[in-house]
Amino acid sequence: MSKRHVCLMLAGLALAFGLGIASSVGSVTGDGIEILDDPRPSATDTIDLGRRFGTAPCVSKQPGKTILEVLLPDAKRILIHRFDSGEWGNLEAVKGYIKRLLSAEPEGGMLSASVHWAELRPLEILASVEFANGQRQPLQVANGYAHFQDGSGCEWWARYLGPDRSKWVVRP
Numbered sequence: 001m002s003k004r005h006v007c008l009m010l011a012g013l014a015l016a017f018g019l020g021i022a023s024s025v026g027s028v029t030g031d032g033i034e035i036l037d038d039p040r041p042s043a044t045d046t047i048d049l050g051r052r053f054g055t056a057p058c059v060s061k062q063p064g065k066t067i068l069e070v071l072l073p074d075a076k077r078i079l080i081h082r083f084d085s086g087e088w089g090n091l092e093a094v095k096g097y098i099k100r101l102l103s104a105e106p107e108g109g110m111l112s113a114s115v116h117w118a119e120l121r122p123l124e125i126l127a128s129v130e131f132a133n134g135q136r137q138p139l140q141v142a143n144g145y146a147h148f149q150d151g152s153g154c155e156w157w158a159r160y161l162g163p164d165r166s167k168w169v170v171r172p
Helices: 003-019 067-071 091-103
Strands: 034-037 075-083 127-130 137-143 145-149 155-159
Touching: 034 091, 067 155, 075 091, 091 127, 091 137, 127 155
Parallel strands: 034 075
Antiparallel strands: 075 127, 127 137, 137 145, 145 155
């Protein structure tokens, strides 16, 4: 993301707060995406991050370096539906992790349009990304892994390793 883009986003946030437009619910991250609690029951407890969401068409095949790069400028909110409280403790810990994950560079330096890890990871955080047009796309996260769809329906996977340069991304 360029310095100009960051400056324009920050100026927009400052204007929104100055005019009293910003929502008081949830937390606004530095990227302008709110992370909110939106509890919903899950159809199953056996979701893993290696399964595809469906047959959504993929319009754009260019992988980004970060989740944030793929979601902006259209993503407005991340809605946390469910999380493993035994692993994550509370909603604030989940929000902090999601914030770090948005701008972290995954293994290999960019997102992948296909599953590129062999081990299955059980779902720890179930969420949706809400876009400016009201559309919602799934976001699934486990400690060190992410699987999500962008606004055009493209699926992306990322793996973040603990002992290397991205150690700060993985749960302590």
